[in-house]
Amino acid sequence: MNKYLSLLFVVVCFYHTAATATAQAPANVSGGSLLVDTKCSKCHTLKRVFVTQKSGEEWQTTVQKMRDKNPAWIKPEDVEQIIKEIKTFWPDRIQALTAEKKEFEDTRFLFVDRCAFCHSLNRILIKNKTGKEWAETVENMRLQAPDYLSKEDAVRIAHYLSERADLLKEDMGGKLFVSKCLICHPGDQILLETHSKAGWTKIIGKMKELAKDAQVVRLSHEECQMIIDLLAKTQGPKADDKSP
Ligand code: HEC
Ligand code: HEC
Ligand code: HEC
Structure with missing residues (x-):
């Protein structure tokens, strides 16, 4: 009996660890550890990386820009490998992102979740816009990340923003x-x-x-x-x- 109990414990712990790991770094199909996961999750989350779809050339620009922020952390020879990994795993990651996307009753959290990873919330919150202008801005943003930002989200966020809020960035x-x-x-x-x-x-x-x-x-x-x-x-x- 004890044996079964401890087995159950191990299984539960394993599940817990696996679930935590998945939340931090979505499943990597190859099974190995990816350079993009280590190198690109330090100054922001990986979600910030995978939420955008970019062409190869655009990734080149972005990864170079990130490397310039700390050249000792991302080596010149890492760049091509990271871009290759992003291209390979982008479909899985965006799917995982969408699957684990949370729904929020509190629009404040929805706003942070949907709007805070492409640019600062400050950048958003300093703007003074009418309800109509917010609706337009949010729709523009939605078109940049249609997999992640639903029409329904957009309506709620636009409404929230027309009332403004103070949040972390x-x-x-x-x-x-x-x-x-x-x-x-x-x-x-x-x-x-x-x-x-x-x-x-x-x-x-x-x-x-x-x-x-x-x-x-x-x-x-x-x-x-x-x-x-x-x-x-x-x-x-x-x-x-x-x-x-
Ligand atoms: C040393 C810190 C740092 C590291 C390491 C880093 N980033 Fe960033 N990243 C930032 C900061 C700060 C911003 C927001 C402001 C900006 O764009 O400069 C950002 C913004 C971004 C953006 C949004 C802007 C854009 O150009 O689309 C993407 C995408 C991105 N990072 C991807 C990556 C990838 C891929 C890696 C790994 C190669 C990475 N980051 C590693 C600091 C970092
Ligand atoms: C004026 C230069 C300076 C700035 C700015 C600075 N650091 Fe440091 N940091 C140091 C020095 C010097 C040490 C080693 C001395 C020590 O450990 O007391 C250190 C040590 C550290 C350590 C390891 C030591 C420990 O206590 O574990 C960490 C982590 C660290 N810094 C993080 C940061 C972060 C995060 C920031 C930005 C908020 C920052 N540093 C800004 C100079 C700086
Ligand atoms: C997929 C990345 C992405 C997401 C998600 C995103 N934005 Fe943006 N946002 C951008 C980019 C890129 C720019 C800069 C382009 C520009 O200035 O028009 C920008 C610029 C802005 C600006 C300044 C320009 C303006 O029209 O006033 C505001 C405000 C803004 N975003 C609000 C939001 C809000 C609100 C959300 C959440 C609904 C959001 N963003 C989500 C990428 C994003």
Whole structure:
């Protein structure tokens, strides 16, 4: 009996780990680990990568642009391999993305989920638009990601935006991370570290003081908060890693 119980436990744990892993990095058909998954999930989520459909030439431009943000992290010889992987796995990933897409009762969450991965929410929220203009903008956005943004989503978001809201921004966090953290860490050191949110909070508090003393860059409390939220997401603890 005990044997069966422990077997069940193992199965449940395995299922749990597999489900968690799938949520973070959708199934990789080849079974191996992909370069795109390691290299492209550090400053934003992989969803940010796979949600857009681009031509080979456009991917070339984007991957180069990403490499320029931290040349030590993405090597010149990685570029072709990453583009090849994106092209190969794009159909599976977009399908997985659509399948795991959540429906939200709260439009605030729907908005963050559907609008925050191509550009900053700041970029959206600073705009003053009428309800009609929001409807037009959101429809334009929908056409850029029709697999992900349904007509029904668009209507709800446009309505929400016409009433405005204050929310956290993933792209904003990413930009801050590149401009404020990577200036002192040109290598891939901090792109490899994983910590819990509390761990990141502690480290970034220290960095804030360091930056102030060195007078190279100023980190405001709000910026630190955005970076912490982002890193807790992109470089949070693994399911099997309890390090602080
Ligand atoms: C060092 C941080 C960093 C890494 C590593 C990184 N990105 Fe980005 N990425 C950003 C930031 C910041 C933005 C948002 C602002 C911008 O476009 O510059 C972004 C935006 C994007 C966008 C939307 C803009 C566009 O051009 O379509 C895509 C797609 C993207 N990244 C793909 C990738 C891919 C693919 C990789 C892996 C090769 C990658 N990123 C690795 C920081 C990074
Ligand atoms: C597939 C990527 C993608 C998604 C998803 C996306 N956008 Fe955009 N958005 C873009 C790009 C690319 C631009 C820049 C092109 C431009 O300036 O017209 C942009 C620009 C904007 C702008 C500035 C230009 C303007 O018309 O005022 C606003 C506002 C905006 N998006 C709102 C939204 C909202 C709201 C959502 C969610 C419904 C959203 N975006 C989702 C890609 C996206
Ligand atoms: C003024 C330069 C500077 C800036 C800006 C800076 N760092 Fe650091 N960072 C350092 C130095 C120097 C160390 C090593 C000293 C230490 O560990 O006390 C370090 C160490 C680290 C470590 C490893 C040490 C640990 O405690 O685990 C991490 C992770 C880190 N930084 C992340 C960041 C992040 C994230 C940002 C952006 C919010 C950032 N750093 C901004 C200079 C900087």
